[in-house]
Amino acid sequence: MALRNESRKGRRVAIVSLFSKKQRTAAEIVAAARDEQKISGQELLDEIFPDFMEMHGDRLNDDDPSIVGGLAHFAGRPVTVLVIDKGTSAKDRIAKHFGSPAPAAYRKSLRLVKQAEKFSRPVLAFVNTAGAYPAASAEEQGQGEAIAHNLLEIADVKVPFLTVIYGEGGSGGALALACGDEIWMSENSMYSVLSPEGFASILWKDASKSDEAAEVMQLTPEALDKAGVIEGIIPEPNTHKRFCKNIIQVLRPELEKLEKLSSDELVAQRKARFRKF
Amino acid sequence: MQLFDELKTLGQKHVKADKQAQQNVPSGVWLACPKCKQSVYHKDLGIYSTCPNCSYGFRISSRQRVDWLTDSFTEMGQDLQTADPLDFPDYAKKIDKAQQATDLNDSVLTGVAKIGEQEFLLGVMDPKFIMGSMGTVTGEKITRLFEYATKHNKAVVLFTASGGARMQEGIYSLMQMAKVSQAVREHSKAGLFYLSVITDPTTGGVTASFAMQGDIILSEPHALIGFAGKRVIEQTMHQKIPENLQDADNIMKHGFVDAIVKREEQKDTIAWLLEMNQGKAGE
Numbered sequence: 001m002a003l004r005n006e007s008r009k010g011r012r013v014a015i016v017s018l019f020s021k022k023q024r025t026a027a028e029i030v031a032a033a034r035d036e037q038k039i040s041g042q043e044l045l046d047e048i049f050p051d052f053m054e055m056h057g058d059r060l061n062d063d064d065p066s067i068v069g070g071l072a073h074f075a076g077r078p079v080t081v082l083v084i085d086k087g088t089s090a091k092d093r094i095a096k097h098f099g100s101p102a103p104a105a106y107r108k109s110l111r112l113v114k115q116a117e118k119f120s121r122p123v124l125a126f127v128n129t130a131g132a133y134p135a136a137s138a139e140e141q142g143q144g145e146a147i148a149h150n151l152l153e154i155a156d157v158k159v160p161f162l163t164v165i166y167g168e169g170g171s172g173g174a175l176a177l178a179c180g181d182e183i184w185m186s187e188n189s190m191y192s193v194l195s196p197e198g199f200a201s202i203l204w205k206d207a208s209k210s211d212e213a214a215e216v217m218q219l220t221p222e223a224l225d226k227a228g229v230i231e232g233i234i235p236e237p238n239t240h241k242r243f244c245k246n247i248i249q250v251l252r253p254e255l256e257k258l259e260k261l262s263s264d265e266l267v268a269q270r271k272a273r274f275r276k277f
Numbered sequence: 278m279q280l281f282d283e284l285k286t287l288g289q290k291h292v293k294a295d296k297q298a299q300q301n302v303p304s305g306v307w308l309a310c311p312k313c314k315q316s317v318y319h320k321d322l323g324i325y326s327t328c329p330n331c332s333y334g335f336r337i338s339s340r341q342r343v344d345w346l347t348d349s350f351t352e353m354g355q356d357l358q359t360a361d362p363l364d365f366p367d368y369a370k371k372i373d374k375a376q377q378a379t380d381l382n383d384s385v386l387t388g389v390a391k392i393g394e395q396e397f398l399l400g401v402m403d404p405k406f407i408m409g410s411m412g413t414v415t416g417e418k419i420t421r422l423f424e425y426a427t428k429h430n431k432a433v434v435l436f437t438a439s440g441g442a443r444m445q446e447g448i449y450s451l452m453q454m455a456k457v458s459q460a461v462r463e464h465s466k467a468g469l470f471y472l473s474v475i476t477d478p479t480t481g482g483v484t485a486s487f488a489m490q491g492d493i494i495l496s497e498p499h500a501l502i503g504f505a506g507k508r509v510i511e512q513t514m515h516q517k518i519p520e521n522l523q524d525a526d527n528i529m530k531h532g533f534v535d536a537i538v539k540r541e542e543q544k545d546t547i548a549w550l551l552e553m554n555q556g557k558a559g560e
């Protein structure tokens with residue numbers, strides 16, 4: 001049995017970063033992932049999906065805006081888009097719990113995924129969250145159940161499901177939208193089982209050791225790419241427009257590749273992708 | 278005004294929520310029930326280790342549970358060992374200690390079980406193995422449990438108890454949630470029955486995956502069931518949360534548990550549910 005991951009063979013992106021950066025520490029990447037200047041979910045939608053139409057509601061009794069979901073065209077075909085958004089204005093940020101989805105958000109996104117499957121639309125998800133919303137209300141509304149059902153249903157959804165982590169990929173709250181066929185990370189992003197602060201405070205009883213924790217945790221795009229947790233890294237130049245161009249340039253051929261597979265092949269490949277861990 | 282101190286505290290959600298429930302069954306002669314706070318004479322806990330006052334099930338080892346729950350049990354996957362994927366300082370030592378304390382290779386005991394003539398696959402998480410946290414071996418054992426059950430047309434009964442994903446194995450622990458979910462899905466698609474039984478405490482990544490994926494979800498009385506830890510919610514939201522927020526009673530009231538079943542009734546109840554939900558396995 002090999003629980004340790006084999007390194008992946010030749011699946012790196014061919015795009016070269018426009019601004020080659022010096023080797024950064026994990027803590028610097030964490031800071032960049034959380035940067036206030038980070039592209040917002042709304043900007044991503046505007047740039048990549050100009051005809052996006054938002055669809056609201058979980059059809060149970062709620063609509064949580066921290067995941068924005070809807071329909072758009074991408075490279076000529078209809079797709080379903082899901083974006084975890086931290087918000088921009090103060091009011092917006094509070095409504096979106098600073099990008100921490102409540103259960104209703106995961107139920108809405110799952111509803112839209114099932115709809116995408118019905119109409120053979122691929123799903124493109126964009127993740128930037130410190131984690132699922134940690135509130136008493138979220139507990140009573142079944143945060144665990146909501147995430148669990150995303151994992152269960154997306155396991156064999158019959159359309160391509162691609163995810164881009166473009167800031168923070170915080171734990172189960174991120175995984176709920178990152179359990180499909182391919183996961184890409186932007187250069188300034190992180191993906192981890194919990195925050196470096198939480199990690200340091202639990203394991204070393206000292207939250208101030210978060211920089212050290214970040215190094216140990218292997219949460220950088222490079223480390224995760226090497227481990228085969230993600231498909232590759234999307235260069236993140238200093239303008240949001242260029243960044244969005246890079247996203248399009250990566251997702252387009254990947255989507256075409258996945259669309260050539262039968263739904264059985266697609267699901268089998270997705271299963272194998274996670275089975276190796 | 279700080280409404281939401283996300284960066285500082287959010288990620289601690291996998292921390293175990295209530296420290297006082299940690300105490301092991303009888304070290305002294307009298308002990309306080311962590312749920313109803315009554316003093317209990319240790320012999321009154323009986324073979325099931327439950328509070329005579331409120332029926333709370335004290336945290337017990339997997340092997341102890343298997344003893345009174347099953348008529349026969351054949352263990353699987355006991356040879357698996359973690360590869361320590363982060364090369365985490367002192368982790369190997371911690372694993373070693375937990376293995377010695379629990380007589381398990383990791384935080385779940387899995388195997389083929391029988392109650393009467395009914396054969397099924399049984400998994401029992403052990404709250405005493407690094408807080409029942411889910412590492413790569415935990416996930417692998419549970420995945421194989423479901424795969425074996427799918428292959429042999431059998432039901433799965435899984436007792437959960439977990440502080441969540443195991444931090445020392447980083448992102449690889451998180452990946453177990455997706456891996457196990459895939460196996461649960463395959464098993465379910467084959468028309469087979471999955472019974473999840475939640476015990477104290479079940480939190481984090483385990484709640485957010487297989488604990489909540491059963492066809493039927495039972496809980497033990499007063500088990501703590503949650504996603505985020507109580508302390509994380511309080512620190513992040515700057516609000517006190519009610520004592521019973523994550524108590525099985527409250528979770529059932531909100532619709533996430535089918536029934537609360539006392540330990541002394543579990544063997545009969547499970548046998549009955551296995552019979553009721555035979556489906557394709559009975560053909």
Ligand SMILES: [Zn+2]
Nearest residue numbers: 310313328331
């Ligand atoms: Zn009691």
